[in-house]
Amino acid sequence: MIAAGSGDRCRIGVFVCHCGRNIAGYLDTAAVADYARTLPGVVYVSENHYSCSEPGMKEIGRAIREEDLTRVVVAACTPRTHEPLFRKTCADADLNPYLFEFVNIREQCSWVHSKDRAAATCKAMDLVRMGVAKAALLEPAEAIQVEVTPAALIIGGGVAGMTAAVSLARRGFPVCLVERKQELGGRLHDLNLVYPVAEKADDLRDRLQKNVAKYEKIEVLTGAGVTAVNGFIGHFEVEIEQGKKKLSRTVGTIIVATGADVLVPEGMYGYDGHQVITQLELEAQLRAGTFAGESVAMIQCAGARNQERSYCSKICCFTALKNAMQLKTARPEMPLYILYRDLQTHGLKYEAFLNEAREKGIQFVRYSADDPPQVAGGVIRVRDLNLNRELTLAVDIVVLSTPLVPRHDTRELSHLLRVPVGENGFLLEAHAQLRPVEFATDGVYICGAALWPADISESIFQAQAAAAKAAIPMGQGLVSVEPITCQVRPELCRGCGLCEQICEFHAPGLTILQNGTRVAAINEVLCKGCGTCAAMCPTNAIVARQFTDRQLLSMLTTALRDWHAPAVKE
Amino acid sequence: MNASVQKALKDSRSFLCLECGRCTAVCPVSGVKQDFSPRRVLSNLLTLNNSDPLNSTSVWECLTCGYCSLVCPTRVDYTGLMRAVRMEAEKPALEELCSHGGVMQTIMQIMVSGNLDQKRMGWIPEEAKYSKTKGEVIYFTGCLPYFDAFFSYIDVDTLQTGRQTLRLLNALGVKPVVLPNERCCGHDLLWSGDLDGFRRLNEINLELFAGTGARILVTSCAECYHIFKYEVPELVGDHGLEVLHISQFLYRHKSSLQSKLRPGEKLRLTYQDPCRLGRQGGVYDEPRDVLTLLPGVELAEMPRHGPQALCCGTSAWMNCTSYSKQIQAERLAEAAGTGAGVLVTACPKCYIHFTCAQHDQPSSSEKQVTVRDMTDVIASSLEERR
């Protein structure tokens, strides 16, 4: 590794990515590259068609070796997705990966100023200059190694939780499976049939329960809830309450499989739980064999895809089809209507199923969100968009297809685990494509409907994916924590204790020296690197590594001193 | 060696240093930091022992309290040397040492702007009598509104000093000019080596002063006092004003003041001589004389007082460290040792620094005294307004 501190010789390489046309189509990458050549410390500049492609990364590696680079700046997309990749590219070429700086000229430049080439080019130049300024001050860092306790906590004992538990236990990892209810199974307790294979939900549940019971490594705690989580990947201290019992467990990873609630459509379409019921209530009646309706209409998107809940719950179209088909198969003469806005029957099986439903004589009526069906006294009045006609349907049971909504206790869980909540109130994964079953917090994973409305099969494969992800650090036994942490310069610390007071992760602590003065020190494994203590410290004694005052101020200074703006058209 | 440093060494009589070490013996920093010695810093500068003294932190560690010069047998002006050397020293080393990320210095640097339109008068009570333009006496409020905004989190109320100073002046029949756009006096820029910034601030101030037709400038801050009395005439230009610290102004009108005081309960005070007012301004007696005018007040002196007073531990918003904290703790304990309930200061910096030290999870001795500005103590003895 090249131990190039800020005082060492600084040979910066700048790589300007075209990202095909994504960047080069909207700004002058050649001008940006030429400009980069003029910047202090820059000894090598190249343009790449795709920096993240094999040839792009090879070129970076080659330049590090042959041009003797001690800093690498890539001007491309966003560090949020590609920083790990380029850090690795640097490490592979024996350059300390923390001597790499990312400049975002795609998401935050070319794509958002795509109608103003001159302005985008000016901004890209400034961003590159800022990145170079920061790069010059970067310090090498070594990842902090943490041992991983090979055990997992799974919160939620529904289909996802049970699947994940079995999946991990089969790999030999002890699992603590915590379920709030008295029995494992979750939503399977309420469902009738599970499609596309037409299995009884009870059978699936029994099968999964038996599977769980097969593994001694799975400790099942029902009627239990997680009350506190402390620590970090590899070493989470978990407090669990089971009735009056208080338990604590140490685990290396956590999988969240808490599922979702189903919207209860209070005040919608005359919902009363008798004549107007939900799909979930219908399934309960079908399970119990108590359903006695003679004619049925189902209303889709009840409480979904509106101002309050903008998302599509995805599972409801298929749930309606499934239940309608069941009714129709049992009594082919039964009048059955499905009132919908748009039908989402994704995949091969579900679309075929829709065609089958049509053949069986289920009537599909398309309504408009602006003119929803009116339900009163067993009569539905609805304007059919396809026929462009007002229909009056007399049915004795109206079934509302209501969406899955975030569990009522999502906020509490989010605070407990320090994981974020998205726009629609569901828990938010680290990245929809790149890290779909993980949280941004290391060592915490997610699967099933806690993330987004998911059906049974999706929950199962997400659970298996989450288990596979969680197995990686547990299998390796060691993880590297990013050395983006804070450090105290003891010579500047006056021991005021503010850092200790404000840190939620209990990373800083004061020690009393022999002469009676206090001085803070930060436990870097506990430190999450937010840098808040560095900003709060009255005496600037805390350095937030990779985001130091000097680095940030050098970016600020160079941005403002040499700001480029395009000539203004008259 | 750079010519300015040569000149500074000469002007400060540094060549006469006998290496006797008396400076180190009295230096508050040396008292808590074993490896700090003014003598050694000076000798490094003289001999270039240290490879680059201008790039080392040692020139910023001095509190510029001036105690060393007082005891120096050859009268080396060490404080003056520091002032000059800092102008030549490397500033990046300083940036890292500025407390609060350099907020205070930056406020001052923003104030050099000619186009500034401050909104700094909001604290003035409705009943206060003052003019924004013309008058015999200017009350220079300094950074009080800024300190108040920034240090609210350690329960510092510097605006009380402003309000009480106005009350005192009004009680003496003075309707002072309070300038809505006055700039910082630049004390901390000067002492952090930014002569340009210091000059610019006071060029603006002098212009503003000239427009008022005033004869006297009153400050409630020891540093503002020293700057306008000594450094501005030396480095910027003549303002033609008589500069008085509020304690001097009150002393001058002490019979009038006395007539306005109401009987008070017994109160034992001790007084902190601010370095710029005491050792460097020679103002020791007036604050004490005014404080003892107050009915019921008994003044208890700390062992180190007057010319021997211990500095409040931090200077020019920089290099605030565990050493500062030790000095502050030592001083607070000394104050508590007098049996006084109140430590009175005549400088908002002392007030802030001591209050801050008390705020840092203090030990019991540090919290025994209440730190108050002298204007607040005195004005609290004024008769209620009728």
Place this chain on the structure above:
Amino acid sequence: MAPKKKDSNGFHPRIVVFACNWCSYAGADLAGVSRLQYPADIRVIRTMCSGRVNPAFILKAFKMGADGVLWTGCHFGDCHYMFGNYRAEENYQRLAKILDLLGIEKERYGLEWISAAEGQRWSRIINEFVENVQKLGPKKLGVKS
């Protein structure tokens, strides 16, 4: 094309935006993915948390000639570090008092919460902020005019 410094015919404000890695910076990325356009008059400085931003950074930005500075982070309850944004809010309140004392117009600075899912919100806030600063014109503090 050789970029030119801003000419006298119009006004391109210099606006610095501090964005936190987990929410507002991600929101800005989403604005990009969604191709939501906004003026190129901002330069973003990324920190891990909005709590990392020292009020001094914003004062220094104004001192060095910024026409506006925006401080952004996660909504309350969404902070990746739990309460870093609360600290940012406290620091911002103190800063805002100082900026007000200095007579810097309120439209030139702000604290905004933008989630990773709010690309639209990022774009709208930037558009509005830039427009407001443009209306006020250049600030040019810290220079001896």
